Amino acid sequence: MTASREDVRLVLKQLDAWAAEGARRLVCGGEPVALSELHIELTHRCDLKCVMCHHWEMPTRLPDSVSRELRVDDFRRLARSPRLRGVRTVAVTGGEPLLRPEAVEIVAILRAAFPDASLGILSNLWNPGSLRRRLGELRERGVADFWLGSSLDGLGDDHDRVRGQPGAFRGLEASLDMLKKEFPQTRVSVNFTILPDNADRLWEVYRYARDRELGFGAQFVVNHEGFEAPRRFSWSEERLDAAAAQIDLVIEDLCRRHSALERLVARPPEQSRWLWSQLLYWSRLREHGRARGPFFDDCMAGRRWAMISAEGDVFFCPNNKHKVVGNVRERDFDAVWDGPQAERRRAETLPCECRGWLNCIAYPVVDRVLAAALPAGAAA
Amino acid sequence: MKGKSDPDARWKASSDAAWRRVGEEIVVLHLPSSEYFTLNETAAFVWEALVGGASALLAAERLSRAYDVEPERAARDARALLDQFLDAGLLVAR
Numbered sequence: 155m156t157a158s159r160e161d162v163r164l165v166l167k168q169l170d171a172w173a174a175e176g177a178r179r180l181v182c183g184g185e186p187v188a189l190s191e192l193h194i195e196l197t198h199r200c201d202l203k204c205v206m207c208h209h210w211e212m213p214t215r216l217p218d219s220v221s222r223e224l225r226v227d228d229f230r231r232l233a234r235s236p237r238l239r240g241v242r243t244v245a246v247t248g249g250e251p252l253l254r255p256e257a258v259e260i261v262a263i264l265r266a267a268f269p270d271a272s273l274g275i276l277s278n279l280w281n282p283g284s285l286r287r288r289l290g291e292l293r294e295r296g297v298a299d300f301w302l303g304s305s306l307d308g309l310g311d312d313h314d315r316v317r318g319q320p321g322a323f324r325g326l327e328a329s330l331d332m333l334k335k336e337f338p339q340t341r342v343s344v345n346f347t348i349l350p351d352n353a354d355r356l357w358e359v360y361r362y363a364r365d366r367e368l369g370f371g372a373q374f375v376v377n378h379e380g381f382e383a384p385r386r387f388s389w390s391e392e393r394l395d396a397a398a399a400q401i402d403l404v405i406e407d408l409c410r411r412h413s414a415l416e417r418l419v420a421r422p423p424e425q426s427r428w429l430w431s432q433l434l435y436w437s438r439l440r441e442h443g444r445a446r447g448p449f450f451d452d453c454m455a456g457r458r459w460a461m462i463s464a465e466g467d468v469f470f471c472p473n474n475k476h477k478v479v480g481n482v483r484e485r486d487f488d489a490v491w492d493g494p495q496a497e498r499r500r501a502e503t504l505p506c507e508c509r510g511w512l513n514c515i516a517y518p519v520v521d522r523v524l525a526a527a528l529p530a531g532a533a534a
Numbered sequence: 535m536k537g538k539s540d541p542d543a544r545w546k547a548s549s550d551a552a553w554r555r556v557g558e559e560i561v562v563l564h565l566p567s568s569e570y571f572t573l574n575e576t577a578a579f580v581w582e583a584l585v586g587g588a589s590a591l592l593a594a595e596r597l598s599r600a601y602d603v604e605p606e607r608a609a610r611d612a613r614a615l616l617d618q619f620l621d622a623g624l625l626v627a628r
């Protein structure tokens with residue numbers, strides 16, 4: 155079944171109705187939100203120089219940056235925190251986390267502490283030799299069940315320009331080829347950061363990822379408050395139009411490939427919640443680029459995610475990384491999480507006035523709203 | 535068996551058709567061909583009346599009342615819609 159603009163219109167119209175209904179039901183009372191996701195930066199060190207990133211310059215700007223990184227024992231202590239017992243997803247990030255000499259040991263600690271969690275490593279994947287060594291070491295430690303996330307901000311030179319490194323795209327491709335041959339069970343996803351410079355490249359990168367069977371996501375660049383990146387980004391109407399047109403192509407493709415209208419009309423809707431999540435994410439992403447939103451009353455920040463910087467600062471959301479609630483080198487995680495500073499920050503997040511729309515935050519929000527509108531086994 | 539021209543005939547959605555209301559519209563999908571039909575508000579009203587067991591005559595009366603349409607006009611519109619639904623294989627006789 156081919157997808158047309160009319161298909162997309164009808165599907166998105168229904169999704170909007172479900173989103174509104176789900177949000178309404180959550181306001182009236184939903185399940186309490188438990189801490190279930192942990193994001194940990196291992197280091198600010200990185201061997202790329204992405205134009206929108208504050209990490210890679212920090213070891214130069216702050217000479218003690220590396221010495222202030224959490225030690226291996228800090229991770230052992232963190233992993234024992236009772237508050238983290240319900241964690242179902244762990245994302246290891248940076249900088250480039252695999253540059254850290256103790257990366258394998260730290261990941262092994264986290265895997266042992268959270269044996270049933272979805273474990274992801276966000277790596278730039280640009281050095282296949284180094285990547286092979288690290289993954290081989292993990293395998294020897296018995297850590298095989300994890301996924302890899304990376305960035306893909308264009309094809310060829312486009313990617314290199316954003317990553318600040320000639321050859322970055324070639325390196326990424328070589329890593330992908332290596333992974334397919336030598337670590338075929340490891341799922342890989344890539345994320346496209348939408349910048350004014352590459353806004354009209356989203357569709358070609360999406361197709362590249364689709365054709366290589368990579369997971370794919372996209373989000374608009376964030377000008378992080380309190381952190382200095384090489385560039386800050388502003389948008390012209392023409393660039394926003396370009397981004398919107400590219401997002402429309404992705405939405406149409408998702409509708410076509412997965413027969414969205416047929417699923418909507420002829421099958422129980424809750425069977426396709428995974429597709430509705432994606433479509434709702436992308437349609438709101440399109441609106442987010444136009445400075446619209448916030449889209450939901452409750453983003454669950456301060457409850458669902460614990461994010462920890464390389465130095466041990468705890469924060470609730472990547473959009474508000476500067477709003478630190480405590481440090482796990484100075485105090486146990488539980489004390490930080492339950493402390494007065496954290497409570498104050500939580501109160502500030504409700505009602506939600508933040509306009510963030512990042513994959514890691516938005517998808518769980520969307521999933522929760524859709525689950526409220528379409529509980530399993532219900533007709534809607 | 536009551537035929538297409540019988541104003542009192544009753545109808546039901548064909549097993550080849552699946553449908554869903556999306557706001558004020560209804561989408562009807564003809565499963566074998568994957569062709570779909572988007573019904574505007576009044577066509578959706580007539581559809582739901584017919585698949586709910588109303589005859590074309592009764593559907594027209596309800597349409598006339600609900601949308602303040604002249605009875606003759608409502609009857610023509612309901613008849614025309616019924617014909618389209620039948621020709622597309624979306625409705626069958628009860």
